[in-house]
Amino acid sequence: MQETTSVQIENCGKTFADGTQALEPINLSIEGGETVVLLGPSGCGKTTLLRIIAGLESPDKGGKILFNGENVTAKMIENRNVGMVFQSYALFPNMTVSENVGYGLKVRKMPARERETRIQEMLDMMQIHDLAERQIDQLSGGQRQRVALARAIAVRPRILLLDEPLTALDALLRDRLRMEIDALLRKLNITAIYVTHDQAEAMALGDRIVVMSKGKIAQVGTPREIYYRPQTDFVADFIGTINRLPGTEKLCRPEDIRIVAPDQASHVGVLAASQFLGDRTRLVLSGITEEDFIVEAPLRKDIPLGSDVPILIDDRFLIDPKAVGA
Amino acid sequence: MTLPLGVVFFAFFLLPMAQLVLVGASGEEGMSAYFSFLTKTRHLESTIATTLLSAGVTLVALAISTIVGLFLVRNRFPGRETLISLLTFPLAFPGVVIGFLIILLAGRQGLIGTMTKAVTGDKMVFAYSMLGLFLGYLYFSIPRVLLTIMATAEKLDISLEEAARSMGASQWRVIVDVILPALRPGLIASGAICFATSMGAFGTAFTLATNIDVLPMTIYTEFTLNANIAGAASLSIILGLITWIALFVARSLSGSTVAASG
Numbered sequence: 001m002q003e004t005t006s007v008q009i010e011n012c013g014k015t016f017a018d019g020t021q022a023l024e025p026i027n028l029s030i031e032g033g034e035t036v037v038l039l040g041p042s043g044c045g046k047t048t049l050l051r052i053i054a055g056l057e058s059p060d061k062g063g064k065i066l067f068n069g070e071n072v073t074a075k076m077i078e079n080r081n082v083g084m085v086f087q088s089y090a091l092f093p094n095m096t097v098s099e100n101v102g103y104g105l106k107v108r109k110m111p112a113r114e115r116e117t118r119i120q121e122m123l124d125m126m127q128i129h130d131l132a133e134r135q136i137d138q139l140s141g142g143q144r145q146r147v148a149l150a151r152a153i154a155v156r157p158r159i160l161l162l163d164e165p166l167t168a169l170d171a172l173l174r175d176r177l178r179m180e181i182d183a184l185l186r187k188l189n190i191t192a193i194y195v196t197h198d199q200a201e202a203m204a205l206g207d208r209i210v211v212m213s214k215g216k217i218a219q220v221g222t223p224r225e226i227y228y229r230p231q232t233d234f235v236a237d238f239i240g241t242i243n244r245l246p247g248t249e250k251l252c253r254p255e256d257i258r259i260v261a262p263d264q265a266s267h268v269g270v271l272a273a274s275q276f277l278g279d280r281t282r283l284v285l286s287g288i289t290e291e292d293f294i295v296e297a298p299l300r301k302d303i304p305l306g307s308d309v310p311i312l313i314d315d316r317f318l319i320d321p322k323a324v325g326a
Numbered sequence: 327m328t329l330p331l332g333v334v335f336f337a338f339f340l341l342p343m344a345q346l347v348l349v350g351a352s353g354e355e356g357m358s359a360y361f362s363f364l365t366k367t368r369h370l371e372s373t374i375a376t377t378l379l380s381a382g383v384t385l386v387a388l389a390i391s392t393i394v395g396l397f398l399v400r401n402r403f404p405g406r407e408t409l410i411s412l413l414t415f416p417l418a419f420p421g422v423v424i425g426f427l428i429i430l431l432a433g434r435q436g437l438i439g440t441m442t443k444a445v446t447g448d449k450m451v452f453a454y455s456m457l458g459l460f461l462g463y464l465y466f467s468i469p470r471v472l473l474t475i476m477a478t479a480e481k482l483d484i485s486l487e488e489a490a491r492s493m494g495a496s497q498w499r500v501i502v503d504v505i506l507p508a509l510r511p512g513l514i515a516s517g518a519i520c521f522a523t524s525m526g527a528f529g530t531a532f533t534l535a536t537n538i539d540v541l542p543m544t545i546y547t548e549f550t551l552n553a554n555i556a557g558a559a560s561l562s563i564i565l566g567l568i569t570w571i572a573l574f575v576a577r578s579l580s581g582s583t584v585a586a587s588g
Contacts, residue, residue: 056491084492104493
């Protein structure tokens, strides 16, 4: 397995020609072999940051990108040796699956026999061997993204950049391919930067998650840190569902709240709505705070709407966004 | 629905065509009039010259329009809209006006003539040569080709080019491997239209082609001066056939996109 590549982002901002600032100058260090997910709503600057790392955009003056300590800021994408996977797949429609996978190898003038071996290896790895001679328009969305992945890793890039690769797929396929990508990244031990707006995807894939908002980094941390110790209201709101406790700044996750006997309750709410989700039931309670209060619990029986629901909020599970680094 | 369509098709297409074919064969030579473009030196030369001229104009118009079209689609700058509308301005001109413009440029009293006389002492005049005709045809072909290519280029998926570049492809390889294949339907469609228009262009030829023969002029001369109605009709059919074959080849090269994007 090849040596891994670390990525340093130093002071990289981006102001577009029309004056809008897509990215405020940010700093971020990514270790070799690490999978980092850039997560945020659309327009938060995550794609711009990915494109700067790729070499498709250049950062504002003063910004630097280092690969393993080597300054690559002035290098164009074609000289950075990165693999890219796009939301739109970006497969060449005038080439077959094999030709797509082998394109980067052909560009690098790899001898035909060696190229053929590598293409076979990639097709096997992505389990798309049967599709080798197909035209791109004969493939389903899931198959296309597998081809795109095979094509991106065929050239053995230093880092792999994925821009919302699963967004165009339907839910079931998205879950399957997400697991495949996860397995692939572990197997290749390649530095990967993955952009998404889907927090479930971010939690499942990322060694670390970089939550972004309005061109800034809101928080960097492992999925657990991001989920259980959000440092800002934005992060708390964006990742999962969260309740604000009455009278305090403290927050609480719906699954950490227990439904108890009336004499043990810390709060009592009135059931406004309930959704049976199979493994758990989501209860919407009113009367505890101004907003809806969400409780998730595995319930075997239906609770009638309008009835009182006594709940217990354990102090241990309270989240205090003000306690930075808690 | 089919009956009115059939009547129109019969009255405006089949009937005149059949008439033209019959007239073409009505002369002293009969059916062999159709081979006059091979047997009569003048007709043969005219056919070859016209086909070569049209092919040349098509290739050059495609090359220029592809470069200009891609640039205009990819770049936003002040005055872009004005430039595009200026470039498409010649669309409205009849061929005679275009011929007139070429005379103003390269005629005996033309701009180039005056300039070359001032510099070298010799007056350069090429308005009435093949070169003048070529420039005139190019002038009215570029707007048509440009508009089609721009429409195709607008739809290009930029991420395809970015993907190619991420794999190490140079600018040149991106053009050859990604951009040109994606533009292909537009190139074939507009090229076919350009070729057909050049083959049949009359106004410009009428103004400029005093010493040279192109098919529409030959037809005109046979018809009006020589009263060789059969010859004119047969040449018309030949002209139509060559153009039709070109369109047919273009169509089969690009699937059925010629009509769609042309």
